[in-house]
Amino acid sequence: MIRFLLKGLIRDRSRSLSPVLIVAAGAFLCVFLYGWIKGAMDDLISSTARFDTGHVKIMTRAYNRLSDQMPNDLALLGVGKLLDDLRASEKGITWMPRIRFGGLLDIPDEKGETREQAPVAGLAVDLLSPDSPEPEILNLKNALVRGKLFQKAGDILISEAFAHRLGVKIGETATLIGSTMNGGLAMHNFTIAGTVRFGIAALDRGAVIADIEDVRFALDMADGAGEIVGYSKEMHYDNNAMVALTKQFNKKFEQDKDEFAPIMLSLVDQYGLREYLDLANTFGAIIVTIFVMAMSIVLWNSGLMNGLRRYGEIGVRLALGEPKGTIYRRMILESIITGFIGSLLGTLAGLAVTYYLQYKGIDFGNLMQKSTILMSNVIRTRVTGWSYVIGFIPGLGASVIGTMFAGIGIYRRQTSQLFKELEA
Amino acid sequence: MVLVKTRNLLKCYPMGLRTLTALRKINLEFQRGEFCGLIGPSGSGKTTLLNIIGSLDVPSQGSVTVLDKKIEELSHVEAARLRRNHIGFIFQTYNLLPLYTAYENVEFPLLLIDMPEAKRKKKVMDALDWLGIADKAESRPAQLSGGESQRVAVARAIVKLPDLVLADEPTANLDAENSFNILEMMVKLNQELNTTFIFATHDEKVIRYLRRKIHLVDGQVVKDEIVN
Incomplete structure (x- = not known):
């Protein structure tokens, strides 16, 4: 049965190629933007550490x-x-x-x-x-x-x-x-x-x-x-290790009230870098959330259009004895397949570009002449372990959520209603 | 043996603030092996009755029993199981799955009942062969003529050897020759396999073949005649 449904999926480009391309584009942007923010933030931290704060x-x-x-x-x-x-x-x-x-x-x-x-x-x-x-x-x-x-x-x-x-x-x-x-x-x-x-x-x-x-x-x-x-x-820079080290060091001078007693600060305790790091992580999460939502809406819309187009097929399948739940689950399975393939392609493309810019970088020197931030003029992206999976969150999530919303129509309509639409 | 039985069947649809009564007080029995038709003009309720018998819809009041199962008491899953195992549908507009070949369209009902591949292949080819379209097995619906498409639809309806075939205006889109061929095959099926056929039609070409004619007007049975 799965092979049978896959044949239909492959033959119908509006159900396979279009969602794959949409998901691939979203996953690509997600991987690239994550790599960009990560690269910029890591560079900021690395430059700041080397020239100013240390670890x-x-x-x-x-x-x-x-x-x-x-x-x-x-x-x-x-x-x-x-x-x-x-x-x-x-x-x-x-x-x-x-x-x-x-x-x-x-x-x-x-x-x-x-x-x-x-x-x-x-x-x-x-x-x-x-x-x-x-x-x-x-x-x-x-x-x-x-x-x-x-x-x-x-x-x-x-x-x-x-x-x-x-x-x-x-x-x-x-x-x-x-x-x-x-x-x-x-x-x-x-x-x-x-x-x-x-x-x-x-x-x-x-x-x-x-x-x-x-x-x-x-x-x-x-x-x-x-x-x-x-x-x-x-x-x-290992934040946990450095924070532990500062705590251990500062504990020795806890009782010393002298203002010339030494104090140790970790990198993130200086210049509000903790807030920068939190901001970067928040931005990363916001980007993924926005992509999940935006792509869900696009794929939901695409799913609805497909659903409308597929009322005939769904009506026939119901008439031939396929239960609503099975049809719904198989539509979600289709979305998982297209979402996975799209995410994979988008992630591969995103990684390729991110890898390229990790070594090549983009020179923003002219825009940063008055900058007081210790940050390289050449901003490079950064590929991390997360880069390999982050595209799959919006890719798979949006595909499945979009299809789930679109597929609710199957349950909302009576079988006979679907059947009438089929006949129309 | 009684295959389908309706008792005081009433079907109403809400139409804004009013209620439209599509079927009223329908009391009918269909025996196994019958070749009968629901005859009447548009809006007389024949498709609604066919849908209820086919467990695609439920009665508003009264009872419909198909193969000892009360339609009004079936869950979605049970109704789907009844259709999957015992009922075949033939539509006016064929309703073949456009992305699949003739072979795959006929194969679909057998996939739903998890028939093993070797047996499935034989059954599909037998059905296509029987309807004289084995050479069109790899053609998609868009590549088939109206007559060929309806033959594929008939093959799909009968491939699992259902107890009951429900055909809604099956010849409405066919010319005289194709209508004749299709109806001859259905009669042959009925006679050889003892499959019960219930038609919804107002096509004279079909009516001539029926052995029992149930006339519906405004949702009521006005005449039920056996033709010898």
């Missing part, structure tokens, strides 16, 4: 409260011992000290007078230790546009766009004018070793990367650091 970050409580002002007067001290303790107790995490600093970058002329000057936001990281993972975390090798990476103390990297704006050349001197940890005037000369472009508008506008020892010296922050960031060795 976890330790600061003083006071620094945390004012962290957007880079208050180095509230920075951690005794960082060496704290790092030793952390590296001994949490071996699965890479711990690195960082200092964020602000000030003016002054470019002198040949007489030592100011030629160009501009405000700068800098990041000081360990760049000169031979086993430092920071160059890799910040992806400096790939970001280098001109010059060389760090060779020696006193070297500095500045963003390519910033270098253009200031008209500086590789090897020129740049003076950082800022304030020390204790509030005094800080002036320190650096040598521009190279220029970098991260593909993140917020950094490429005017970032400076310096070695942490130079900045400690310049800002009078011996054995200090604004932040200690931690990354899992695999560079994969």
